[in-house]
Amino acid sequence: GVTFRVERGELVVARILHGGMIDQQGLLHVGDVIKEVNGKEVGNDPKVLQEMLKNATGSVVLKILPSYQEPHPPRQVFVKSHFDYDPASDNLIPCKEAGLKFTAGDLLQIVNQDDPNWWQACHVEGGSAGLIPSQLLEEKRKAFVKRDLEVPPASGALCGSISGRKKKRMMYLTTKNAEFDRHELLIYEEVARMPPFRRKTLVLIGAQGVGRRSLKNKLIMSDQARYGTTIPYTSRKPKESEKNGQVYCFVSRGEMEADIKAGRYLEHGEYEGNLYGTKIDSIHEVVESGKMCILDVNPQAVKVLRTAEFVPYVVFIEAPDYETLRAMNKAALESGVATKQLTEADLKRTVDESCRIQRGYGHYFDLSLVNDNLEWTFQQLQEAMERLRAEPQWVPVSWVY
Incomplete structure (x- = not known):
C-alpha cells in the first residue's frame, strides 16, 4: 500500500x-x-x-x-602536491606497481577517494590513474617525522633607502598573524583551474642581496600604469629634503604602535629606535587604483598574503651558486651599479639564506627564478606576467568558493 x-x-x-x-x-x-x-x-x-x-x-x-534528481556528476577534485612520492620506496602501499609517482608542485586529479588510506589519482596533463597515499595516511606518516625548524624571518626590504652600511634589525609580523607560525603538515592543497584573471599582488621572495628590489623597480618603470608598490610608514622624523608620501609616510610613534597592535601592518620592524612597516591598507590602495601591487616582503608575510583578499602571484628569486654571486658582485662594482664589495661571509650568508627560504616556504611559490643575470631574470618575470593574462591559472580552491 x-x-x-x-x-x-x-x-x-x-x-x-x-x-x-x-x-x-x-x-x-x-x-x-x-x-x-x-x-x-x-x-x-x-x-x-x-x-x-x-x-x-x-x-x-x-x-x-519524480522526486529524485538526475545524479550530479561527482565534483572533480584537483590538488597540488606538496611532497615527493615514489611508490617504489613505499613499504605501506599494497601494490607498488599500482602506485603513481609524483613530485612536489605536481597537479593531480583525484579520481576516487573511497578508501581512507589510498586514493586513486592521475596527473592533470594525462596518463593512467594510480594509487597515492590519502591525506589521512600521509598525515599519520608525517606526524612522526620531525620537520625542519621554521625559517627565521630574514631581514626584510622595508628600509631600502637607509644608507648601505651594515644594519642589524629584526623584522616581525603583526601579532594577529602568530597563528600562522604553527608547523603545518604540507600534503595536498585543493586547487581549481581558473580562466586568466588579474592577480592583485606580485610577491617577490628571496634572500637579502639577490636583487628583488632591482627587479621590482625595473618592473614598475617598465609599465607604471600597470604596476605600483606601497610606500613604507615610519615613526622617524622627516629630513629637510623629504616630503611625506614620497619615499616614506611619516607618522608618530604612538599612532604607529596603536596600528601595529590593531593588526593594521603586514610586517614591521625597528631600526635605530625608529619603527618601519608596510600597512595593509596601502596594499589595497594600490590595487584599487587598478594596478598590480608589487611587494618584496619577509617570507613569513606570504602566509598572510596568500588569501582571496590579496590573490598573490608568488615568485621566489633564488640566489645563484657562490661563484656566480661573487662574479656578479664584481661586475656590479666595476660598472658602478654597486658600491659595496661583498665579503666571503656575505656571499655565503645569501646562498644559505636562499636555501633555507626555499626549504621552508617553497610550497607557496608559483614560480622560481635563479637570478644569475638581472636582464635575463627580468625578461622571464615579464613573460610570466604576460602568461597570467593569457593562460588559465591553478589557484587554491579557497580563493574561488
Missing part, C-alpha cells in the same frame, strides 16, 4: 509499505508527486485518488513528477 500527503497543493507519496508490488518493482518513490491516473488529473485530494485507483480496471497508468 501507499500513503499520500498534500504538499504545496499537490499529492505527494508519503510512505510506501514494504513488500507490496509497487515497492518490489520500484515504481514509486517517497516524495513523488502524483499528477494523473489513466489520463485524468488527480488534484490534491487523496480520497479522489483512492477512488480513481479503486474504480480503475486493468492496467493503471500514473503520471508522476
